Amino acid sequence: MREKIKLGFAPTRRFVFSKEDAHKFKKLILEKISQFDIDIVDLEGINKEGLLFDNDEDAKKIIKRFKEAEVDAVFFPHCNFGTEDTVARIAKALQKPVLLWGPRDEAPLADGSRLRDTQCGLFATGKVLRRFNVPYTYIVNSTLEDPVFTRGFKNFIAASNVVKKVRSLRILQVSTRPAGFWTMICNEGELLEKFGIEVYPVTLQDIKDLTEQVEREKAIELTDTIQLITSKLDCSEVDDVSITRVAALKVALSKLIKDHGCSAMAIQCWTALQNSIGIMPCLANALLTDEGIPAVCETDIHGAITAVMAQAAAMDTTAPFFADLTVRDEKNANAELLFHCGNFPISLVDKECTPRFRHHFLFDSHAPGTHESEIKGGNVSIVRFDGDHGEYSLFLGKAKGIKGAFTRGTYLWIEVNDWPLWEEKLVTGPYVHHCVGIHQDVIPALFEACKYIPGLQPDPVDPTKEQIEAFLRGKN
Known part of the structure; x- marks a missing residue:
């Protein structure tokens, strides 16, 4: 019987964008990836939101939880713009395969405001991960229903399984x-x-x-x-x-x-x-x-x-x-x-x-x-x-x-x-x-x-x- 990949699920948001939308997408993303044959370690209990944002104490708790759970890989879905520096610090500390993705943004609201700017945040996080010398996998900014998300997610899980087996070989x-x-x-x-x-x-x-x-x-x-x-x-x-x-x-x-x-x-x-x-x-x-x-x-x-x-x-x-x-x-x-x-x-x-x-x-x-x-x-x-x-x-x-x-x-x-x-x-x-x-x-x-x-x-x-x-x- 094969071992399941244990995935650290660390959804992230930024305070200047919609908190409500971030929570909505955290739930939707978790529902989607729960359909795959993996074990998921989330952030519930780390803080009231179960989300990663600009808080050094929370970052330490997340690192500790993921290390103690012995996660094989980490997924940082950007539920709005996200917090790029905290993501990078956690990824650097864990030294596990990293998946970066965020749901495609909707059109601006009637008053011209925008709820998430997820794509913009992905650009930022990608650059900071490079500064931290953290390799990462990126799935094109897309909807959860887009086949490219399923293809990319399954491929990342398989790649993480290879890395896990090689590192313990x-x-x-x-x-x-x-x-x-x-x-x-x-x-x-x-x-x-x-x-x-x-x-x-x-x-x-x-x-x-x-x-x-x-x-x-x-x-x-x-x-x-x-x-x-x-x-x-x-x-x-x-x-x-x-x-x-x-x-x-x-x-x-x-x-x-x-x-x-x-x-x-x-x-x-x-x-x-x-x-x-x-x-x-x-x-x-x-x-x-x-x-x-x-x-x-x-x-x-x-x-x-x-x-x-x-x-x-x-x-x-x-x-x-x-x-x-x-x-x-x-x-x-x-x-x-x-x-x-x-x-x-x-x-x-x-x-x-x-x-x-x-x-x-x-x-x-x-x-x-x-x-x-x-x-x-x-x-x-x-x-x-x-x-x-x-x-x-x-x-x-x-x-x-x-x-x-x-x-x-x-x-x-x-x-x-x-x-x-x-x-x-x-x-x-x-x-x-x-x-x-x-x-x-x-x-x-x-x-x-x-x-x-x-x-x-x-x-x-x-x-x-x-x-x-x-x-x-x-x-x-």
Whole structure:
């Protein structure tokens, strides 16, 4: 069960404009955002109005309340002009994603007076937030009923979820990278220093010992996992010993992830593991990912970060899949094969396909533990967090899953707008042959999240930066 985003709701007004209108819009805005699946921490009880205005003592109380509630983000709706300096001081103290918006103003009254001047106040607050070096998200001044508000608000919540997950990210690293995979070199110290991302290493001996212990003890978790495997996959090519061993590996990994407070895993999947316990971990990775714990291959720490970000941007509603970018279709110049040995989540398997528990088809050991299937098509986002020389970026591109030639392993053919452009960016940028796909448009949310992750630059290929920004302003 996913955690809801906890939003600090800090509506603001200014004394020279209509107090009555400010209260009216505070209520209307709260009613609107209460329709979304979030927890809201408001200002009721801070003062008689439940509004933020020019009062230093109230500002201290608001900061204290939001910190104690551990809000994940803060929304400062301007119910009239607003109080820009107080907003900025609170935002600076909290260091959380900030949303700035206000309802569109009505025409002046018959006597020429105006009730709110909300738009003018937004200009002021935006400038002061910049002076305070506070990054913020802005939704175009609009009515509550305008689709641009809903689009912008939902995107901000998703972006805030990404920021929350990255700031608390600890990855279980199972052994070192495979010796031949220089592409998987990463700077663990830099990830901690720049992003606060922790890596917790364990050895293959730890995995072997715990897997064998799980098999011996025959706990209910093992029985349940065996039942899950045999009910979801065609297991006709493998024996009961292999099924039990893969199930035990999954349970062991799950225990280590939980015990060490991790939210993702990167594992050295070959070939020492096969020599140690006689199986591939691919299916175990698939089962973990389906449970909300992204598990990636070849000790790709950056791949694990990518998967966590993609899953968070989708609000944990669908599983990501970790893939190799492998071959270009011989007839379709814009089609590419996304493949891996057998780690794609079972929940993503195409309805016309029965996933098969099989032996690995490439390695000499032919160890069991892969599952093979084509996953469903449709619209997908392709994402990759990567970096070198102290600079990090986030590749973002949209694709469509299409039918293509059969291949072994787990796979999906995708079609993009301009594959040569994608290929050039992937080869010449800081990227590798790994990516993460997810069946949801997470690109605007990830683009926005980069505002709040210092040292990470969005690198969109399709849509472009300008197209994403236009979309968030309400353009289709």
